[in-house]
Amino acid sequence: MAQKAESSWSEVSTKESASGSRTPNGVAGLKRNKCKDFSSEGVADNDIFMLPASDFQLLGLLTVVAALVRLFRIYQPSSVVFDEVHFGGFASKYIKGRFFMDVHPPLAKLLLTLAGWVAGFDGNFDFKDIGKDYVEPGVPYVAMRLLPALMGVMTIPTIFLTLKATGCRTMTAAMGAGLVIFENGLLTQSRLILLDSPLIIFTAFTALAWTCFTNQHEQGPDRAFDASWWFWLVATGLGLGATVSVKWVGLFTIAWVGSLTLVQLWVLLGDTATVTPRRLLKHFLARLFCLVVIPLTFYLGLFAIHFLCLVNPGDGDGFMSSEFQATLNSKAMQDVPADVVLGSRVSIRHHNTHGGYLHSHNHMYPTGSKQQQITLYPHKDENNVWILENQTQPEGLDGPIKGSHAWDTGEPIPIRDKTVLRLYHSVTDRRLHSHDVRPPVSEADWQNEVSAYGYEGFEGDANDYFRVEIVKSLSDGAAAKERVRTIETKFRLVHIMTGCALFSHKVKLPDWGFEQQEVTCAKQGTLPNSIWYVEQNEHPLLGAEAEKVNYKNPGFLGKFWELQKVMWQTNAGLVESHAWDSRPPSWPVLRRGINFWGKDRRQIYLIGNPVIWWSSTIAIGIYFVFKALSILRWQRGFKDYENINFKRFDYEIGTSVLGWAFHYFPFFLMQRQLFLHHYFPALYFAIIALCQVYDFATNRISSLGLRNRPAVGRGGIAIFLAISIVAFTLYAPLSYGNRWTQSACNKVKILNTWDFDCSVFPTELSQYSVDAPSAGNAAQTAAPVAPGPSDKGSQDQNVTPQPAAEPSVSRVEKVEYRDQDGNILDEGQVKELEGKVSFETRYETRTRVIDADGKEIADGPVGAEGIAPPHPDVERLPETAPDVPEDDGRGSPATASPEDDIGKEKSVENVDDGRPKPASEPSEATR
Secondary structure (H helix, E strand, O other), X not given: OHHHHHHHHHHHHHHOOOOOOEOOOOOEOOOOOOOOOOOOOOOOOOOHHHOOHHHHHHHHHHHHHHHHHHHOOOOOOOEOOOOHHHHHHHHHHHHHOEOOOOOOOOHHHHHHHHHHHHOOOOOOOOOOOOOOEOOOOOOOHHHHHHHHHHHHHHHHHHHHHHHHHOOOOHHHHHHHHHHHHOOHHHHHHHOOOOOHHHHHHHHHHHHHHHXXXXXXXXXXXXXXXXHHHHHHHHHHHHHXXXXXXXXXXXXXXXHHHHHHHHHHHHXXXXXXXXXXXXHHHHHHHHHHHHHHHHHXXXXXXXXXXXXXXXXXXXXXXXXXXHHHHOOOOOOOOOOEEOEOEOOOEEEEEEOOOOOOEEEEEEEEOOOOOOOEEEEEEOOOOHHHEEEEEEOOOOEEOOEEOOOOOOOOOOOOOEOEOOOEEEEEEOOOOEEEEEOOOOOOOOOOOOEEEEEEEOOOOOOOOHHHOEEEEEOOOOOOOHHHHHEOEOOOOOEEEEEOOOOOEEEEEEEEOOHHHOOOEEEEEEOOOOOHHHOEEEEEEEOXXXXXXXXXXXXXXXXXXXXXXXXHHHHHHHHHOOOOOOOOOOOHHHOOOOOOOEEEEEEOOEEEEEOOOHHHHHHHHXXXXXXXXXXXXXXXXXXXXXXXXXXXXXHHHHHHHHHHHHHHHHOOHHHHHOOOOOOHHHHHHHHHHHHHHHHHHHHHHHHHOHHHOOOOOHHHHHHHHHHHHHHHHHHHXXXXXXXXXXXXXXXXXXXXXXXXXXXXXXXXXXXOHHHOOOOOOOOOOOOOOOOOOOOOHHHOOOOOOOOOOOOOOOOOOEEEEOXXXXXXXXXXXXXXXXXXXXXXXXXXXXXXXXXXEEOOOOOEEOOOOOOOOOOOOOOHHHOOOOOOOOOOOOOOOOOOOOOOOHHHHHHHHHHOOOOOOOOOOOOOOOOOOOO
C-alpha cells in the first residue's frame, strides 16, 4: 500500500520539468534535487509579474465581469440599508469633526468619508434610520457605495494572482476568481456602505503578498534579501497594517502570518550549511521590522489621522476620560485653583460612568418625595454649580453669618477628610438631600432617593449633611490625600443620617428626567460608582496668586491607549442578543443569513451562494481527512512525506486551511454578538483551498488519471462555474433588492432556517406598479399610497393605483424558542429540554400579522420602513437594569447633545415663575 501510494504521487514529479528555466506558460520548472539548504523541493518560481500576456488578458476580462456584477444597479435601494445607519453616520461625524466612539479602527471609515467628501457630501445627513431616503436630501450615496464596490471588484484579480502564486493553473485561478464574483454574500456586502469589503480586500492583499514572499523564500539563499524578496515582505507588512486598521479581525490575519513566519525561522535555524547565526539574525530582524514595526506604525498613523479629524465634542466623548475630553475643542478648561475651601463654587464630576456632572434643574420627581430632581449630566452647564457649605454657619460679630456666601470673607478654610458638608445648588436655592425613600427608577432597598430640597433662606435640615471621605488610593499626590484638591482628590460623599453614599450608574431616567443619568444614595454601591471629584472651583478668596491645576494632557499615545481600552471593553460588552445574530457552528453550512432591508415589496437578505459555500466547506473537510490519514500512516511507518507532491499538497493547502482556521475558530471563544458576515475572511481562504484541492486533483495527482486529460479539468471548471452562476442568479433578487415573486422565493428556500420572508413579495411581477429608477436618474422608488376613506369611488390621477392589501384578521404575539443555531423549537422540544438547559432571551419579540387562514403576511403597509433591526456592532452598551448588580460603569454616556437636553428641559418648565415650596415643613427633617 505504501509503495503504491508513493508511486502514484511521485509519477507527477517525474514528468515535471526538472530545470529551473522558464517554461512557455510562464511557470518555472520544479526543483527536483534534494535540497542542501533551506529551499523547498518541488517549488516553482511563480513570479506573478512574469505571467504570460494571455493570463493578464483573462484577468482583465474577469475584472470587467466583476465590475458589471458588483456595480449593477448600485443605486438600488435609494435609502439607508442595515449598517449604513452607523458607518454612513460616522462619515457625517468625520466631516463635522465630532468625536464618536466605535469598536472598529478608523481606516475603512476614513476611506468612506473621503469618498463622500470628494462627491460633495457635507455631513448634514444623519443616516439615522433604515429606509431613510437618500435622494431628496441629495446624499451622494452612490459614490460612497462605489468605494466598497470597487474594493470588491479588486478582490477578483487578487485571488486570481494569489492562486497563480501558489502554482495553480490559469483555469483554476480563473475558477477561483469566478467563485468570488458570483458569491452572493460577498456581493451584497460590497455594494453597501459597510466595512466588510475593505476588510476582505486587505485580507486578500495580505494573503497575496505573503504567498509571493513565501514563494521567493522557498527558492533558497539565492533569493534571500533581493529586491523582490523585500518588496513582498514589506507589502505583507502594509497589508497587515491595513487589515487590522479596518477591523480587529485583522489580528487573526496577523496570527496566520506570524505562525507561518515561525515555521520559516525554524527551518532557517536548521540550515547550518548556508545560514550563519549572523544571517539568521538578519532574517529575524527583517521579519520583525516588516511584520511588526510596519503594521504597528501604520495602525498608529491611522489613529493620528482619526484624532486630527475629530477635534470637536460629540456623542462619543462621554466614553472617554475627563483628561481625554479636555483635549477636544470647547471641552478644555482654564487653570483653576487647586485647593477646595468652604464656600467654593464647584462642579462635581462622577469618576466612573464617563464623568457626568452632578446636576439639578427646576423639575420634580413624579413619584417618591416629588422633590427636585438630581441627575448626572454630561455637559457643562450652570445647573452643575454647587456651593460647599459647612454644617454650621460661620460666626460673625453679631452671631452666625447667614446665607450661602457666608464664607466669602475671612481666611479660606480647606476641606479635609471627614469634613461634613452641605451642597447648595446656587441656581434653584436648594440643597442636596437624601432620605429613606426609594428612587423613582431603581427601586431597590439598598438605594435611597437623592433630591434637591429647600428654598432661598431655608436653613436646611439634618438630611442635607454629607461627609467627605477621601479615597487615597485614587487621589494624586500627598496633599490630595489629606485635603480636597481640584481634579486630584477622589472622594465619596456619605450621607450622615442613613450611611449611604452618593452614587450613579448606567441607568437613565425616563422622559420626565430628560433621559439623564440617575443619581441615588446607595448603601451597598460599588466603589467606582460612588467616587467623585471636583473639576471647576471658584472662590473670591482664591485669587490669581493661588496655586492652579488642570487636567494632564495625555498626549497622543495616552489618548491612543485609552481609546483602545474603551474599544475593547465596549466590544466585549456586546453580549445582548440580536434578531439576526448567529453562532460559528452554523456558518460553514450557511444555516442562517441576515435581513438587511425591506421596502416597497423588496428585500435585501445577506445569504451566501450555497453551491460555493458548501463546496468550500467540503474542501476544508477533505484536507482534514487527508491530514488525519497522513498522520496515521506516518505513525504506522509509511514514507508518504518523502514524496515531493505529497509534501506540497500538505503544505500548500495546509497554509490556506490554517488561514481559514485562524479566521474562524477564535469566534468560538467570543460571547459577544456574532453574525454571518464574520465568516467572510474565512470563506475567502476556504475558496482558495477549494481551488487548490481541485488543481491538485486534476493537474498533479497522476493516480486520478486527469493530469493527461486537461479537457476534463477545464470541463469540470466550466460545469462548476455554470452551476454556481445559476445558484447566484436564483438568489440575486435578495442580493440586489430586485423584484421577485412569492413562488420563486419559496422554491429556492432550501433550508427552513433561512428566514427571509417570502410573503413580502407579490404573487406576480405585474403587481410591481412602480418601475425602478434608471442609472442616469437614481430617484427613489415611490412608496405606494393607499387611498383614504374619501377615495373609495375615485383616486387622484397622480397616485398610482395599488393592489388591494391583504386583510389582517388578527395580530398574534408569541414567544419563540430557538436553539443556538437559530432553529425554532416546537412546544414538545421545549418541554423536553425543561430542567435540562436554561433558556435565555436570545431574540427580540416579533409581531407578525396573519390572515384568516393563519398565514403570515407583511406587517404594515407596503413601503413601510425597513424591517431589519439595526446592527448593534457599533451601538452603545445596553443600560443597566435596576436589579442588575453594578459593573464598572463603562457603558454609555448619559446623553448625546447639550442642545437636546436643554430643549427638553425648557419645553416642560412651569409657566409660574415662582419656585415651588418644599413638601415638608422647614422645621423638621424630611423623610
